[in-house]
Amino acid sequence: xxxxxxxxxxxxxxxxxxxxxxxxxxxxxxxxxxxxxxxxxxxxxxxxxxxxxxxxxxxxxxxxxxxxxxxxxxxxxxxxxxxxxxxxxxxxxxxxxxxxxxxxxxxxxxxxxxxxxxxxxxxxxxxxxxxxxxxxxxxxxxxxxxxxxxxxxxxxxxxxxxxxxxxxxxxxxxxxxxxxxxxxxxxxxxxxxxxxxxxxxxxxxxxxxxxxxxxxxxxxxxxxxxxxxxxxxxxxxxxxxxxxxxxxx
Amino acid sequence: xxxxxxxxxxxxxxxxxxxxxxxxxxxxxxxxxxxxxxxxxxxxxxxxxxxxxxxxxxxxxxxxxxxxxxxxxxxxxxxxxxxxxxxxxxxxxxxxxxxxxxxxxxxxxxxxxxxxxxxxxxxxxxxxxxxxxxxxxxxxxxxxxxxxxxxxxxxxxxxxxxxxxxxxxxxxxxxxxxxxxxxxxxxxxxxxxxxxxxxxxxxxxxxxxxxxxxxxxxxxxxxxxxxxxxxxxxxxxxxxxxxxxxxxx
DNA sequence: CGTTCAGTTGAGTTGCTTCAACCCGTGTGG
DNA sequence: CCACACGGGTTGAAGCAACTCAACTGAACG
Numbered sequence: 001x002x003x004x005x006x007x008x009x010x011x012x013x014x015x016x017x018x019x020x021x022x023x024x025x026x027x028x029x030x031x032x033x034x035x036x037x038x039x040x041x042x043x044x045x046x047x048x049x050x051x052x053x054x055x056x057x058x059x060x061x062x063x064x065x066x067x068x069x070x071x072x073x074x075x076x077x078x079x080x081x082x083x084x085x086x087x088x089x090x091x092x093x094x095x096x097x098x099x100x101x102x103x104x105x106x107x108x109x110x111x112x113x114x115x116x117x118x119x120x121x122x123x124x125x126x127x128x129x130x131x132x133x134x135x136x137x138x139x140x141x142x143x144x145x146x147x148x149x150x151x152x153x154x155x156x157x158x159x160x161x162x163x164x165x166x167x168x169x170x171x172x173x174x175x176x177x178x179x180x181x182x183x184x185x186x187x188x189x190x191x192x193x194x195x196x197x198x199x200x201x202x203x204x205x206x207x208x209x210x211x212x213x214x215x216x217x218x219x220x221x222x223x224x225x226x227x228x229x230x231x232x233x234x235x236x237x238x239x240x241x242x243x244x245x246x247x248x249x
Numbered sequence: 250x251x252x253x254x255x256x257x258x259x260x261x262x263x264x265x266x267x268x269x270x271x272x273x274x275x276x277x278x279x280x281x282x283x284x285x286x287x288x289x290x291x292x293x294x295x296x297x298x299x300x301x302x303x304x305x306x307x308x309x310x311x312x313x314x315x316x317x318x319x320x321x322x323x324x325x326x327x328x329x330x331x332x333x334x335x336x337x338x339x340x341x342x343x344x345x346x347x348x349x350x351x352x353x354x355x356x357x358x359x360x361x362x363x364x365x366x367x368x369x370x371x372x373x374x375x376x377x378x379x380x381x382x383x384x385x386x387x388x389x390x391x392x393x394x395x396x397x398x399x400x401x402x403x404x405x406x407x408x409x410x411x412x413x414x415x416x417x418x419x420x421x422x423x424x425x426x427x428x429x430x431x432x433x434x435x436x437x438x439x440x441x442x443x444x445x446x447x448x449x450x451x452x453x454x455x456x457x458x459x460x461x462x463x464x465x466x467x468x469x470x471x472x473x474x475x476x477x478x479x480x481x482x483x484x485x486x487x488x489x490x491x492x493x494x495x496x497x498x
Numbered sequence: 499c500g501t502t503c504a505g506t507t508g509a510g511t512t513g514c515t516t517c518a519a520c521c522c523g524t525g526t527g528g
Numbered sequence: 529c530c531a532c533a534c535g536g537g538t539t540g541a542a543g544c545a546a547c548t549c550a551a552c553t554g555a556a557c558g
Contacts, residue, residue, distance in 0.1 A: 068396045076396040092385040093498030136341040147317045147325040149399050150443030194399030249342030
């Protein structure tokens, strides 16, 4: 594995409350496993099987995407793993993986042996608690997305994921305007929302024309009217935050 | 809470391998909490908040549905909880619930205090392991469904849920034909697959006309040609089974 | 025997997809 | 330095899958 090329522009993350709220309780990993840190190029598929034994990934830097695909090549992105978070792709059999994990930009990850991870959880109740909360929040996010993919219009789906990302990245907008960057193309946004890239484009343009958002070079997103977007998404911002952001309650 | 009316026809379950594979390791609950068993009428909403403190539900008999809904009344069913399984609807804040849990037929459930549950998991490693495996399988099921709801045709979605249910209920078909019963209407099948009840109907009829399945009174389903159905669903039966059925590996 | 409710079927509509053309910024080789 | 190819985003046109609306059936029930 090579060290990451320093194209940090691609996956720069806002360094506000978020990094404090979500990174701090897990920084334990870096002290314990810092020597196992590895750079990963954008596009690399991370395989549990590539390791000696099944592993849990801890993301230090960059974004990972968890996805599944059909034979015809269509893929659905199930979740994004952000810095400070961990993810274990190991299936119930303890050997294979039922999903694909891919680096969306150059990233730095730590691979933690599953057995070591279990021991860690048992030895450190505070870690167990923190991870439980994170799991529940992840479940809540996936449920919200499923609800909208199953039952809502393209506009609602897009509005929702924009708000979800905004909340995850920053802990919430300050006032009415909020800007952030995601290392995603419209194709990937489509894979996340169950839409074609063409329709993602149309929908984003429509939102932009209404003055609710604007987009910049390769997915710099600015939300101008959070209230309107939340309305389209069909969410109450404050209560959504407590549901999907670990530790926001 | 009333005792369940004895309309057991409604939620009769095949009593094959399944009940052994999936119920046995958890029968511990019945011996520990048997006195807390409660009958629940079909349609009842189970609320964590109704209890003194947050609880995890253990289903002894009948089916529960876990769902979320939009303001306009549309709902998405996220998961079914079958006898022998447990589910905790508690949100990350430890107080509220981010989903709705409803009895699909008359059912019997045990409500287990969350704190007691945590203690149980710590004290009984074999329970912890069993529940981990179950969680991972549930994750895998939800991922498969998400993939299809996001990226597949109605036919594929229906074919997939039929196969999923068949596997969960029986551990898999014997030979080419397999019959089972689900306590679900077409509306609910639609809420599960992200389709309108009308389109569920059309799709089931089409499958029936092709001789792949047939349906009986209120959702008795017979699969005549599992291979064809698996093909439509885009799955390999054997490997799907190890992924989504806990302990099938 | 009338009411109700789930399933079925037809007709018409629509939202999203596909296909295709075009634009533009970036990288590359002559 | 220009020519060119390439990949992502944008836009228009056409098609189609699934939706809504509405009418009808048949079983269950009082």
